Structure formats: structure tokens, C-alpha cells
Amino acid sequence: MKKDTKENTVLKYVFIPIAYSTFAIKMNEKIEWKILPEKQTIGKYLCQKAEGSYGGRIWNAWFTSEVPISDGPYIFSGLPGLIIKITDDQGDYDFELVQIKDFKWKELYPAKYQKLISWEDFQKIQTDFYNNPLSTLKKGDILNEDASGTLSEANHRDVKESIRKNIRSKNNPIELNYKVDFKTN
Structure with missing residues (x-):
């Protein structure tokens, strides 16, 4: 979040895991x-x-x-x-x-964002990530380790559902009017 009280603007920074990038949304709601x-x-x-x-x-x-x-x-x-x-x-x-x-004000951690996006863009990105959270991974990128330390390939379907369940459980944004209602399949 970055507030500019002189310009009366607020940017909300959002991290998008699927793109490993930070974007900004201009907050316009008064x-x-x-x-x-x-x-x-x-x-x-x-x-x-x-x-x-x-x-x-x-x-x-x-x-x-x-x-x-x-x-x-x-x-x-x-x-x-x-x-x-x-x-x-x-x-x-x-x-x-x-x-x-x-x-004296200074930015301790100046945020760098890839680009300014709209709420609609953000909702689409969230939905795309929810529908396919493993899209950037290749077969064999996710491994399980058993008690003896042996590695084996994880079941992508189980990992995908675990990620989706986690997303649903934490889906309580401040901006309810832009909340994405994620469906279970």
C-alpha cells in the first residue's frame, strides 16, 4: 500500500503467485x-x-x-x-x-510493481491462479518425502486441491465488493 496524501492517491500492491510479480491497483472508492x-x-x-x-x-x-x-x-x-x-x-x-x-518520512521498503491493473484484471488473475495453481510447474517439480527420506513425485491433483482449499479458507478480503467466489469442483 502506498498513500500519497499530497496527491490524494492510494495504490494497493498485490502479489500474484502465478506470475511471481507485484501489481498495483489504484484505489478510487471514496x-x-x-x-x-x-x-x-x-x-x-x-x-x-x-x-x-x-x-x-x-x-x-x-x-x-x-x-x-x-x-x-x-x-x-x-x-x-x-x-x-x-x-x-x-x-x-x-x-x-x-x-x-x-x-522524517522515507520509504523503508519501496515497492516496485510490474504494472497498474484494474480490479477486474486482478479478479481474472485470481480466478486463473485458482483454476490452475500449478500452471508454471512441470511434471516432477513437486516432490514428497517419506519418513525414510525417499523422494517421490507428488500427486498433482492432490496438491492442486490442497492449494485451492487453502485459497478458499483465506478468501476474506477487505474489499468484499471485489471478492472472487471460488467454486469447488
Whole structure:
């Protein structure tokens, strides 16, 4: 993820295993916040609650105007103060401020991406990988080792289904509106 607050742009970096490449998706969805009257203290900050919709989820944010930065974790921004805590309504995601430090910004790990892609491109790449996760491998590339250390060729059908099962079990993206519903065969 790369935020440019001056340009008001956010790029989400995604790694595609089948291509062993990182791509970027420009995040364009704007969050319409509804500021609510509820207040509470989180850590040392007096916070106010706001509700917004992003990625097919409803988000509850707690922000403080004591830190006059209109930003927060991930793509979340646009409130009159720093977002201290934000959770989705399903309880799947929970971000909370741990520390504020004064530092000069530099990219610690500047991400390099192969190209800018759309959500539709990303969904197609995900679907292609799910349908054929072993497409870049040749027969004999996947080996099993038994208890005695003897190597034998793995059953590709079993390996493929194991990978697909793993993909399905972790298929809970922040952006539910772009979620690919992977089918079992």
C-alpha cells in the first residue's frame, strides 16, 4: 500500500503467485463518513465515532481532533482528525493505533510493481491462479518425502486441491465488493 496524501492517491500492491510479480491497483472508492455523537477515550485521546462504507463493509471509526491529521490506516481517511481505531461491522478487521512518532518520512521498503491493473484484471488473475495453481510447474517439480527420506513425485491433483482449499479458507478480503467466489469442483 502506498498513500500519497499530497496527491490524494492510494495504490494497493498485490502479489500474484502465478506470475511471481507485484501489481498495483489504484484505489478510487471514496468513503462517505457519517459523524456520530458518541465519544470515548482511547489511550490518551478523546475520540468521536464515525461510520462509513468501504469495500462492501460498514466501518466504525474512532477519530481524534487532538491530532489534526485527516488520515488513518489502510485507505481510511477524510475525517476531521486522526483515526485511532477502526473495525468492520463483521468483526473481521480491526485496526488500532499503537504509537505516534515524529520522524522524517522515507520509504523503508519501496515497492516496485510490474504494472497498474484494474480490479477486474486482478479478479481474472485470481480466478486463473485458482483454476490452475500449478500452471508454471512441470511434471516432477513437486516432490514428497517419506519418513525414510525417499523422494517421490507428488500427486498433482492432490496438491492442486490442497492449494485451492487453502485459497478458499483465506478468501476474506477487505474489499468484499471485489471478492472472487471460488467454486469447488
